[in-house]
Amino acid sequence: MLDSASELEFSEEKATEDPSQLSSLELSGGTASSGKNAAGLPEKTGYPDSVYVMAANIFQGIRVEKSPGKVLIKYGNEPLPYSTEFEDESFQRLSYELAFSALKYQDILESILIDSYIFPSTTIPDHLNSLIIVMLYDFQDRKFQGRLLSDNEESIAEVLEVENLLNSFKTKLAAALARCRIKHDALSIYHILPETIRNQELRASTLPLYAWINTCKISPEEVYHSLKKKGYNKVESILHIDDKVFAVDQHCYDVLIFPSHLKSDLLNTDLFKDYKLIFQDKSRSLAVHSVKALLNMDDDILMVNTGSWYTVAHMSVLTNNNTSKIFVCGVQSQAKDPDLKNLFTKMGCKNIEILHETFINLESKDHRLQKVKVILLLPRCSGLGISNPVEFILNEHEDTGLLKDFSQGGTSEDKLHVLAQQQYEQLTHAMKFTRAQAIVYCTCSVYPEENEAVVKKALEFQDHGIKVQPYRLSPPVLPLCSLKEIHLSTDKFFRMEPSEITNGCFLSVLTRERDPSETVSVKDVLARAAAKGLLDGIELGKPSKREKKKKKSKTPLPKAPTADNNSVQMKIAEFLSRETNANANRSEALTTKTSLPQKNTNQVGSSPQVRKTNKPTTNPLAPTFMKNTPPARPYERLTNFVRPRPEDRMIALKPIEIVLPPVMLPFSSSQGIRSHVPTQQFYCRWVGPKTVMPGYLSTPSVPRSGEKPKDNLPSSLPRRPRPWL
Numbered sequence: 001m002l003d004s005a006s007e008l009e010f011s012e013e014k015a016t017e018d019p020s021q022l023s024s025l026e027l028s029g030g031t032a033s034s035g036k037n038a039a040g041l042p043e044k045t046g047y048p049d050s051v052y053v054m055a056a057n058i059f060q061g062i063r064v065e066k067s068p069g070k071v072l073i074k075y076g077n078e079p080l081p082y083s084t085e086f087e088d089e090s091f092q093r094l095s096y097e098l099a100f101s102a103l104k105y106q107d108i109l110e111s112i113l114i115d116s117y118i119f120p121s122t123t124i125p126d127h128l129n130s131l132i133i134v135m136l137y138d139f140q141d142r143k144f145q146g147r148l149l150s151d152n153e154e155s156i157a158e159v160l161e162v163e164n165l166l167n168s169f170k171t172k173l174a175a176a177l178a179r180c181r182i183k184h185d186a187l188s189i190y191h192i193l194p195e196t197i198r199n200q201e202l203r204a205s206t207l208p209l210y211a212w213i214n215t216c217k218i219s220p221e222e223v224y225h226s227l228k229k230k231g232y233n234k235v236e237s238i239l240h241i242d243d244k245v246f247a248v249d250q251h252c253y254d255v256l257i258f259p260s261h262l263k264s265d266l267l268n269t270d271l272f273k274d275y276k277l278i279f280q281d282k283s284r285s286l287a288v289h290s291v292k293a294l295l296n297m298d299d300d301i302l303m304v305n306t307g308s309w310y311t312v313a314h315m316s317v318l319t320n321n322n323t324s325k326i327f328v329c330g331v332q333s334q335a336k337d338p339d340l341k342n343l344f345t346k347m348g349c350k351n352i353e354i355l356h357e358t359f360i361n362l363e364s365k366d367h368r369l370q371k372v373k374v375i376l377l378l379p380r381c382s383g384l385g386i387s388n389p390v391e392f393i394l395n396e397h398e399d400t401g402l403l404k405d406f407s408q409g410g411t412s413e414d415k416l417h418v419l420a421q422q423q424y425e426q427l428t429h430a431m432k433f434t435r436a437q438a439i440v441y442c443t444c445s446v447y448p449e450e451n452e453a454v455v456k457k458a459l460e461f462q463d464h465g466i467k468v469q470p471y472r473l474s475p476p477v478l479p480l481c482s483l484k485e486i487h488l489s490t491d492k493f494f495r496m497e498p499s500e501i502t503n504g505c506f507l508s509v510l511t512r513e514r515d516p517s518e519t520v521s522v523k524d525v526l527a528r529a530a531a532k533g534l535l536d537g538i539e540l541g542k543p544s545k546r547e548k549k550k551k552k553s554k555t556p557l558p559k560a561p562t563a564d565n566n567s568v569q570m571k572i573a574e575f576l577s578r579e580t581n582a583n584a585n586r587s588e589a590l591t592t593k594t595s596l597p598q599k600n601t602n603q604v605g606s607s608p609q610v611r612k613t614n615k616p617t618t619n620p621l622a623p624t625f626m627k628n629t630p631p632a633r634p635y636e637r638l639t640n641f642v643r644p645r646p647e648d649r650m651i652a653l654k655p656i657e658i659v660l661p662p663v664m665l666p667f668s669s670s671q672g673i674r675s676h677v678p679t680q681q682f683y684c685r686w687v688g689p690k691t692v693m694p695g696y697l698s699t700p701s702v703p704r705s706g707e708k709p710k711d712n713l714p715s716s717l718p719r720r721p722r723p724w725l
Contacts, residue, residue, distance in 0.1 A: 044138070044141060045142070045147060045148040046142060046147030046148060046149075047138065048150070048153055049153065049154070049155055049156040049159040049160075050082055050083065051091065051094050051095050051098065052098075052134060052138075052156075053081075053082040053131070053156060053159065054082055054091075054092075055094075055095040055096075055098040055134045056080055056099075056130040056131040056133075056134050057079045057080055057082070057130070058095060058096060058400060059099040059102050059103060059133060059134055060075060060076075060079060060130040062099065062401060062403050062404045063075065063106060063130070063404075064103070064106055064404065064407075064408070072111070072113075072119070073110050073113065073119055074126045074129065075126060075127075075129050075130055076125065076126035076129065076130075077127070078127040079127075080128075080130075080131060082156070089394065092394060093390065093391075093394060096390045096394065096400075096403070097390050098137070098138060099134060099403070100389065100390055100403045100406075100407070101141075102136075102137045103403060103404065103407045104193060104407045105137060105189060105193075106133065108180060108189050108192060109133050109136050109137060110133070111176075112136070112140075112173060112176045112177055112180060113132070113133075115176035115179065115180070116169050116172040116173045116175070116176040117169075117172065118132075118169050118172075118173075122165060124162070128158060128161070128162060131158060131162050132166070135159070135162050135163065135166060136166060139166050139173070140173070140174075140177055144174050146167070177189070180192075194409055196409045197406075200387055200406070203387040203498070203500060205260065206260055206500060207260055207387050207388070207500070207501070207502075207503070208239075208257045208259060208502075209257070209259070209260055209262070209263055209266070210255055210256070210257055210279070210280060210281060210282045210285065211255070211256050211266075211272075211278060211279045211280070212254050212255045212277070212278055212280060212285055212314055212317075213255075213277060214276050214277070214278060214347055214348065215254060215320070216320050216349065217274070217275065217276050217347070217348050218271075218276045220254065223256070223271065223277065226271060227246060227271075230244075231244050232245060232246050233245050233246075234247065234248075238257050238258065239500075241259060242259065243259075244262065245259065246258050249282065249285075250479065250481040251282075251286060251289070251478050251479060251481065252282070252285045252286065254285075254318075255282065255285050263279075275346055275347045275348075278310050278313070278314070278347075280310050280311070281386070281391075281392070281396075282502055282505070283385075283444050283503060283504075283505035283507075284307075284308065284310070284311045284314070284378075284442075285314065286442070286478060286494070286496075286505060286507055287311070287376060287378060287440060287442040287507065288314045288315045288318055288376070289318070289478065290440045290442075290476075290478060290494075290509060291315065291318075292315075292318045292319065293477035293478075294373075294374050294440070294511070295374060296373070297322050297323060297324075298322065298324065299322075299324055299371065299372075299373035299374060300325045300327065300369070300371040300372040301315060301319070301324060301372065301373075301374050301375075301376060302327045302329065302369060302374075302375045302376070302433070302436075303315065303326060303328050303329070303375075303376045304329060304330070304359045304375065304376065304379075304426060304430070305330065305359070305379050305380060305426075306328055307378060307395070307396030307397050307398065308395045308397065309343060309344075312328050312344075313343075313344060313347045313349050313352075315376070316344070316347075316349035316350070316351055316352050317347075317348075319351065320348075320350075320351075324351060325351050325352075325353060326351055326352045326353065327353050327355055327368065327372065328352060328353070328354050328355060329359045329362055330355075330357075330358055330359060331354050331356055332356060332358070334356060337354060340354060353368075355368075359426060359429065359430075360425070360426070360429055364432050364433040364434055364435070369433065372433065372435060372436055373435070373436055373437045373438065374437065374438045374439070374440065375430045375433065375436050375438070375439045375440070376440050376442075377426060377427060377439060377440065377441045378442055378443075379419075379422065379423040379426055379441075379443060380398065380399070380419065380422065381419060381423070381443040381444060381445040382405060382411040382415075382416060382445045383398060383402050383445060384405065384406070384445060384447070384504075385443075385445055385446045385497075385498050385504020385505060386444050386498075386503050386504070387498065387503055389402050389403055390403070392444070401415075411447070416447060416449055416450070417449075420449045420450050423443075423450060423454045424454050424457055424458060427439070427441060428458050428461070428462065431458065431462050431463070431471055431510075434467075436512075437512050438474075438509065438510065438511045439471065439511075440507070440508075440509055440510075441454075441455060441507070441508045441509075441510065442505070442506065442507045442508075443506045444503060444505060444506075445504070445506060446497070446498065446504050446506075451493070451508075452491075452506075452508075455473070455493075455508045459471060459472070459473060459510070468512065469512045469513040470513060471510045471512055471513075472510070472511060472512075473492045473493075473508065473509075473510060474510065475509070476489050476492070476494035476507065477509055478494055478507070492508075493506065493507070493508050494506070494507040494508070495507075
């Protein structure tokens with residue numbers, strides 16, 4: 001450091017000899033713009049006069065106002081006149097960047113002007129002081145070299161006056177800048193900035209570029225092929241890669257990622273000139289993709305505070321195959337309608353309708369909004385999750401006051417409270433739209449006061465008096481691609497923290513609880529689709545047997561009879577006597593039969609082994625249950641036989657499938673049995689009716705070949721009489 005006066009004089013003499021050498025270590029290498037010089041790009045040659053004037057007016061509105069006791073330079077209140085005839089996006093970007101840079105170094109630039117004795121020795125009016133600040137920043141950034149003027153450029157008198165003043169004080173300005181750097185022990189005044197601002201500028205210079213594909217004009221495969229022809233290679237990640245590469249975003253399938261240094265090269269390609277690829281911050285793509293995941297084919301969308309018209313166009317592209325309509329509110333000037341319609345036409349968007357009312361003034365009963373099911377709310381916020389505020393202001397049409405917050409490293413509590421209150425009012429107003437079923441709330445803020453606090457407060461105090469289901473917090477509808485994202489989304493909020501690959505983002509999805517009275521069956525959905533002509537050529541099939549069974553099982557069971565139990569017991573006794581006669585008939589039929597055809601045996605059922613027994617079965621009706629038997633097929637006729645219960649209640653039982661024990665033939669010897677009975681064991685398979693009295697079995701009749709079956713006697717096997725028929 002230079003501590004003595006002689007050393008300061010020596011420094012000033014060196015500045016007199018070559019001022020550009022003193023400033024060689026200044027902002028060069030510190031800011032994003034001077035970083036370009038370090039990369040070998042041409043040195044800056046200055047801006048057009050109109051850029052200086054517009055930057056001075058922007059700075060006038062965002063400068064830091066100091067207390068009366070600390071005022072060094074007085075700024076006037078009158079803006080400088082300038083023409084907007086040649087104002088375009090690049091012109092605005094240069095003006096905002098110059099104004100923002102001057103704002104960050106306002107204190108340093110003011111001290112240089114005081115130390116060089118420009119103030120108060122000059123007689124320049126106060127309203128030109130903003131112009132002096134922005135031109136001084138550019139002057140030292142050019143290492144105090146002269147500006148190159150274009151021959152066809154129209155000069156502005158105020159700019160020439162200030163430029164002549166700065167050139168006359170060039171040596172003193174360079175010396176004052178050197179002393180300021182030495183005072184702060186910094187290689188350049190860039191290192192005098194707070195660390196938070198320096199880190200933010202570093203992130204802004206390396207942050208990847210995000211661009212979404214306009215699928216109305218080109219498919220993703222065609223974009224990949226076109227980029228490959230231009231020398232771009234598709235990779236998994238573009239982090240720390242300086243080559244011409246691109247990658248597909250993990251959250252949004254139609255978003256591509258490029259390294260930051262390729263922007264100028266990409267803007268000159270036909271893909272961007274023809275609106276086939278559009279640069280935009282990823283947070284806006286996350287918002288529209290969340291809305292897309294909540295939509296049905298014919299649901300309309302209401303977009304609030306959209307900012308960039310590219311966000312509206314992206315939403316339109318995603319719903320191009322639907323019958324949805326997109327309503328955009330807040331366009332107060334009807335003079336912009338032709339330009340907007342022309343832009344949407346160039347991009348191939350057709351389902352956009354512009355509303356000139358503000359969102360707060362829109363009523364939920366508006367006839368135009370009766371089919372709106374999803375509301376996308378992008379409220380104005382502090383935006384401190386963004387690394388490049390200039391791009392954010394230009395793209396999202398945000399207030400220039402955002403630049404002031406960024407230059408100071410944060411938002412004041414008073415302003416944060418005002419923003420949070422506005423966001424809460426908009427969210428509660430969105431909840432009043434009774435036909436809407438979902439709300440997507442998205443900000444670029446890192447403050448919980450603008451994010452979780454607003455959503456939780458709106459859910460807590462939502463109006464339960466209206467006859468609709470209340471809103472609830474729903475999990476994110478976007479894919480979670482890392483453990484960190486899963487951890488950040490445990491409370492059902494989707495968050496992305498500012499990092500070297502993306503800006504910050506907060507997203508919340510609110511959906512109404514399902515009304516039980518409005519449940520819709522699959523049949524109703526298909527009927528609606530058929531009514532709308534969406535199932536042309538497709539016939540609705542008949543209900544399956546399983547569905548029929550379910551319907552029949554849902555039919556109410558017959559009530560238990562209230563007659564006396566004696567009458568029921570009499571019926572049971574009568575049925576038992578008939579069964580006894582049936583057993584006798586079966587024995588006679590088996591005695592007279594000599595052999596059984598193999599075909600009939602297979603129909604009745606067989607067993608691989610014959611179990612020998614010497615004692616006849618005492619109860620031939622005792623059922624033997626088989627496991628894993630196929631389900632029984634019910635008969636067509638229904639009966640209402642029920643079994644009485646001790647508690648005097650009659651309950652209808654479900655039919656089951658059982659197998660009878662082996663049939664014992666009344667032959668005198670085992671040889672007779674072997675000659676007349678096949679080696680297989682007979683099991684009589686019973687298939688119960690829909691409602692039948694359990695415990696009493698029936699054997700299906702097997703007709704003898706060449707002989708008509710009789711009603712009272714079986715042909716091949718004796719069948720039991722069925723008194724319920």
